[in-house]
Amino acid sequence: MRFPAAPPGPPGEAAPVVVAGGGLVGLTAALDLARRGVRVVLLDEDDQVSEGSRAICFAKRTLEIYGRLGLGQRFLEKGITWSRGRVFRQDREAYSFDLLPEQGHEYPAFVNLQQYYAEQWLVEACEATGLVDLRWRHRVTGIENGPDGARLSVETPDGDYTLHAHWLLACDGARSFIRRAMDLPFEGQVFRDRFLIADVTMRANFPTERWFWFDPPFHPGQSVLLHRQPDDVWRIDFQLGWDADPEAEREPERVRARVAAMLGPEVPFEIEWISVYTFRCRRLERFRHSRTLFLGDAAHQVSPFGARGGNGGVQDADNLCWRLAAVLAGEAPETLLDGYDAERIPAAEENILHSTRATDFITPKNAAALAWRDAVLELAEGHAFARPFVNSGRLSRPWSGQEVAPDAPVLRDNMPDWLLRHIGADGSFTLVAREEEPPALPGITNILLADSPRLGALLDHSGLACARLGLAPGEAALFRPDQMLAARLPASAAAAILAARDAALAR
Amino acid sequence: MKHLRTEPRLADPDALYALLMEAHRGLDDAASRRLDAKLVLILANHIGDAEVLREAIALATQRRNSGA
Structure with missing residues (x-):
């Protein structure tokens, strides 16, 4: 489906917020801002959602963010839920892991879904807000970044125009034009290896699990990763080695032969999408450049083992949008945006660290690294102590430097509900108090968690909510609008609660 | 905190050395x-102490293993 190209903007146009790039991250940011009442102009050089499945593994935290944005159920209904991964060496299982062994969360460890579905839903949700001006086939061709925002030159099929973005969110991907036009170094590591990524449609009997092979009989000496997606589409990553010819490897017949060797001659399949990659781990030194902010792949790039690219980008948007909305509403100073750098740079570092370690394990650099890798795999089969060394990707988790509000089952008016649905739901700070009704404070939504049925309270019938929150009776936890913990304090301490809220708003 | 022990501790180093050589016999590189x-x-894993292991790696990667 193609979206209609938008006409050029009027001469001398200015917009409070411009999002450059209508991919997963740009659309998520636009929707989050619009749901906070912020008008957004979104520019995208293309006129359709992404081609090919691209990012497919949506992690629990990302699903929770989409839950807050009103799309969580669509991911659960359409997506393929999984939590188990298996690692094979040659023809034997070496290791398996469960990413969410405990019950009592609305969202699973992972849902697999083609990126184009997520983008389509995001476009529809953006349109439904009435606050997102989606401009397809608008390409940014120039930028002058200043203390009062960015002046953009924009090219459209019907003529060029300039647009003064008071705030600019650069979500224009790994090859970000804005990053290059501002001449910002994007440095890191290139892995000397190539990977073939193929999406194939087939009826197959593989279970709904992440399967990873080292040195399988059907692709000797290299690794293979298999993931299930909706609509009988399967993602297969074949490691090719550095000497592979990327053009030749893209040839459909060559890909067909590789897939047939894996599935056996009797399994019919069709190839949906083919791509050959070399992986990189790199990032910008800073993500905020006065009023231009970089998100997602435009700010940082990781190898795909661990699903930390798309998930990291969505979590950037989650971290940034409440800050920008608060600044635009005059509730916080512009220095609140420095918190985006302070939190998302170490988050990107963590993603790069895990992604680099996984890629080093999968792509041994020399004979010694290969010997170590194979030693781990040989030991892992029979010995539990060696299994945690097996690294086929450490799958996306929220940044370890902050505490995300936990989910837990609760009862509201005797009906099953989820704790997290009530945190940040109305866009404000949320104070969750146990047993003691907290004081009513401006800009803070109170949630009362009760140990026994009580009018107007959420009933913590299983005890999981308070256990995961770490709350004793009379204690409370204050959460930011992005569901991150701001403070734990006594439920009755009005002054301390307001001070914690103000500190979280940098005021 | 535990530290790496570097004083001689094995009763029969020659026997251990022979065991290691025997284990490698006939293997390619x-x-x-x-x-x-x-x-x-x-x-x-048997040692199970990250600091001891860090000290061991540092000792093994010293350019000249001429003693502490």
């Missing part, structure tokens, strides 16, 4: 490397 890597992994 790649298999020998895997054997050594497995040994290190097994012993590292």
